[in-house]
Amino acid sequence: xxxxxxxxxxxxxxxxxxxxxxxxxxxxxxxxxxxxxxxxxxxxxxxxxxxxxxxxxxxxxxxxxxxxxxxxxxxxxxxxxxxxxxxxxxxxxxxxxxxxxxxxxxxxxxxxxxxxxxxxxxxxxxxxxxxxxxxxxxxxxxxxxxxxxxxxxxxxxxxxxxxxxxxxxxxxxxxxxxxxxxxxxxxxxxxxxxxxxxxxxxxxxxxxxxxxxxxxxxxxxxxxxxxxxxxxxxxxxxxxxxxxxxxxxxxxxxxxxxxxxxxxxxxxxxxxxxxxxxxxxxxxxxxxxxxxxxxxxxxx
Numbered sequence: 441x442x443x444x445x446x447x448x449x450x451x452x453x454x455x456x457x458x459x460x461x462x463x464x465x466x467x468x469x470x471x472x473x474x475x476x477x478x479x480x481x482x483x484x485x486x487x488x489x490x491x492x493x494x495x496x497x498x499x500x501x502x503x504x505x506x507x508x509x510x511x512x513x514x515x516x517x518x519x520x521x522x523x524x525x526x527x528x529x530x531x532x533x534x535x536x537x538x539x540x541x542x543x544x545x546x547x548x549x550x551x552x553x554x555x556x557x558x559x560x561x562x563x564x565x566x567x568x569x570x571x572x573x574x575x576x577x578x579x580x581x582x583x584x585x586x587x588x589x590x591x592x593x594x595x596x597x598x599x600x601x602x603x604x605x606x607x608x609x610x611x612x613x614x615x616x617x618x619x620x621x622x623x624x625x626x627x628x629x630x631x632x633x634x635x636x637x638x639x640x641x642x643x644x645x646x647x648x649x650x651x652x653x654x655x656x657x658x659x660x661x662x663x664x665x666x667x668x669x670x671x672x673x674x675x676x677x678x679x680x681x682x683x684x685x686x687x688x689x690x691x692x693x694x695x696x697x698x699x700x701x702x703x704x705x706x707x708x709x710x711x712x713x714x715x716x717x718x719x720x721x722x723x724x725x726x727x728x729x730x731x732x733x734x735x736x737x738x739x740x
Contacts, residue, residue, distance in 0.1 A: 444485045451478035453515050456508045460498050467580030532724030533562030539576055540585040545569045547687040548601035556732045563725045572640045582726045583716035597713035607707045608686040610698040612678040625655040632680030633659035637666045646683045648705035
């Protein structure tokens, strides 16, 4: 049996961690076919099957799981050892992978990341948008951004962006002239509502709150989408009422193409957090981002 190549072992760890070739390819910035070839080459050299592959999933065999359990901490130590060299540089270098919701990618990060990258030219930042909660470490990311109720208690959370946000309900003037303005959230049951579907497939419920009373509505109307620009355009066109992050609707409100409704019932919630697993040796690029957030006043 010939000695396996270290890069092939690294590819195996990536695929086993992500439980899929496509996901691992995105994280590593390579093609899925190159990872598949690396696994075939590794299995050939070891003379044992490491992964069970189906059209829907990729899972380690018993032998693969045993190898993965030994290799994963070893590769973690290699990463930490290399990252420790950052302390000898004026500025850390390396790749920083973030998984963030669309609201953060559109409304929060554009004001922060250009300044961060200008201050740390040795860092390469990769941002992946995902509106569901994931295990960032298992998926190959260094950190994520999510809201407080979606963060596991064993994660370290650092505030990022505005500390209070709101959902805003609005509709086009023509729609309100034709259908009337809702005065209570239950009135929406008689209105056309533009729904949002998460990446997980779940339809977002509309939750309103006033003086401790919470009203939950399942939107029903002519459109359900997963792209906010499409939903907002439909509302502006008069197709129905929209309820989403205030940041997404503010320009349309300011231009008069949308009119706010049910303002006394808009839900308020705490802003997002950068979160990451507790580690003995935090990667240099991640440490640089955390320090930047705190120094700039956006990280608490």
